[in-house]
Amino acid sequence: MGILEALRAASTADPQFQQLRDNIRSDPLAYSQYEFHNGLLLLRNRIMVPAETALRSLLLQEFHNSVVGGHAGVTRTFHRLAANFYWSGMRKDVRRFVADCQVCQRMKSDSLTPAGLLQPLPIPAQVFEDISLDFIVGLPKSNGKEAILVVVDRLTKYGHFFSLPRHFDSAAVAHILVHGVIKLHGIPRSIVSDRDRLFLSELWTELARLQGTELCFSSAYHPQSDGQTEALNRCLEMYLRCMTGDDPSKWEQYLAWAEYWYNTSFQSSAGMTPFRALYGRDPPTILTYLEGSSRNTQLAQQLLERDELLRVLKTNLQRAQQRMKLQADKHRRELILSEGSWAFVRLQPYRQVSLRLQKHQKLGPRYFGPYRVLQRIGPVAYKLDLPASTRIHPVFHISQLKPCHGQPQQQITPLPLLREDVTSPSTTVDLEDKVHLPGRGTVMDGPFVSAPKNVTADDSNATTSPGNEEPRRSSREKRAPKNLTNFVRF
Known part of the structure; x- marks a missing residue:
């Protein structure tokens, strides 16, 4: 009819x-x-x-x-x-x-303001008690180094910069932290970092456990939780870009001066320079020697001034946080999910490593799921009931979630498939944000779901999955002429 x-x-x-x-x-x-x-x-x-x-x-x-x-x-x-x-x-x-409509919820992008009000991290009580760290990768080779480890004290904003080779593991990073940070400032109480595979390796986790350090990872696919280090990265890249000029391969020799420049620069949030916030004084300059002068009698006064400086520093940071939260919340909306409800998740790979080329991303789904909400962790983070084969952290910021309306379908949209042989977290990894292949554009991947155990690198069917039907062909490595080494990147 x-x-x-x-x-x-x-x-x-x-x-x-x-x-x-x-x-x-x-x-x-x-x-x-x-x-x-x-x-x-x-x-x-x-x-x-x-x-x-x-x-x-x-x-x-x-x-x-x-x-x-x-x-x-x-x-x-x-x-x-x-x-x-x-x-x-x-x-x-x-x-x-x-x-x-389930199709609309999965395929359409949101035009609403980001969900979740700004939640500033608590202000630390002591210097270098809480630190944040991140990596700057993809730099031109300079004295055998192609990456930078950035470590920042969350209270004083004092930073340390360390150059790294392109391939490094958690043992190398732990060695740098011990010899470059811990020996100077002691063992930190907590570390804020992005969820890179490097920090999920067994060696780094064991080192943190032995030290009694609590790893405060940011929510999955929400790097803004480590916004302090991300902002410093932009400043550091700007400094090196300006100093090296037409010869970017010399950035490594400017790294020490970049650290001095940053630590002696005025910070609006702290109301002073990181150097003064840490040491209670400005950096020493070349002064004329005055015979008979001594500062030993002023030690008590300096200690009092040091305590007063820390009090002023914390007050300035609290005011800066309140000011930033007020401005940020004007462009955000509050969204609360109840435990047991269903939500779609948006995956935006960040700091993930593999060589799988996801085809047809333009017409791919914007959200996956829906998945059940297991627990609310903090004001703006939620833990989802992801499949057992999923290799990403199940905690997401509310801005990456969208509540499911209507009755959830029995057939849940699967997460993208990832080969097992390229995502082992216990091996040395390459922390490239993006992989550039000649003629293939930029490859963005993320270790989402592990493939069957019987898939190997030599399996011709290893890359067959929705949107990845064609195996990738190998190609010769192209090298730039020697006279253009500093200007051409492949």
């Missing part, structure tokens, strides 16, 4: 339509906007749909899910449907149907 035949049958059987038909016959002038045509009741030339749930749902599916409807939004779907049909509360039903 077609939809028009179903409408005729439902109109004949509906008691309200029968009463309306009798009123039209008894007083045509009062009901001049209504008319009967071929067994259908029309209102201003639009077919009236009786209170039949199946018929209204069928029309909503036809005008929204079909190739003509195109999964449009509420306004477009309503106007397309209202051009030929009418029932009381149509716009409300369209709004509910579009909101519950």
Whole structure:
């Protein structure tokens, strides 16, 4: 039975339509906007749909899910449907149907302000008690180094910069921390870092456990939790870019001066330079020697001034945090998910390493899931019930989640598949943000889901998955002419 035949049958059987038909016959002038045509009741030339749930749902599916409807939004779907049909509360039903559409929830990007109000990290009590660290990678080779480890004290903003080779592991980073940070400032109470595979390795975790250090990882795919180090990275890159000029391969010899420049530069949030915040004085300069002068008698006064400086520093940081939170929350919205509810997750790979080329990302889904919310961790972080084969951290910032409306489908959108042979966290890793292949553009990957154990690097079917049907071909390594080594990057 077609939809028009179903409408005729439902109109004949509906008691309200029968009463309306009798009123039209008894007083045509009062009901001049209504008319009967071929067994259908029309209102201003639009077919009236009786209170039949199946018929209204069928029309909503036809005008929204079909190739003509195109999964449009509420306004477009309503106007397309209202051009030929009418029932009381149509716009409300369209709004509910579009909101519950699983395809729209997975495939469409949000146009709303980011979810989750700003949650500043607590201000540390002592210097170098809480530190944050990150890596700057993808730099041109300079004295055999291609990366920089950035370590920042969260209280004084004092920073240390260390050059690293391109390939390094957690043991090398731990060695640098011991000889470059811990020996000077002691063992930190907590470390804020992004969720790089380097910090998830067993060696680094064991080192932190032996030291009694609590690893405060930021939420998965939300690097803004480590925004302090990210901002410092931009300043450091700017300094090296300006100092090296046309010879970027000499950046390593400017790294020590970059550290001095940063630590002696005024910080608006602290209200002073990191050097003064740490040592209680400005950096020494070349002064004229005065015979007989001594500062030993002023030691007590210096200690009092040091305590007062720390108090002023914490006050300035609190004011800066309040000011930043006030401005940031103007462009954010509060969103709370209840435990046991369902939510879609948005994956934006950050600091992830592999060589898998995900094809057709332009038309790929914007969200995956939905997955059940297991626990609320903090004001803006949630733990999801991800599949057992998932290799990403199950805790996400609220801005990466979208509540699922309607009844979740039984078939959950799987996470992207990743080969097992390129994601072992216990081996030496290459912390490249992006991999550039000639003629293939930029490859962005993330260790999402492990592949079956029987998949090997020599398996010709290892890369076959939705959107990755063609195996990657090997190609020769292209090298730039020696006279252009500092200017050409492949």
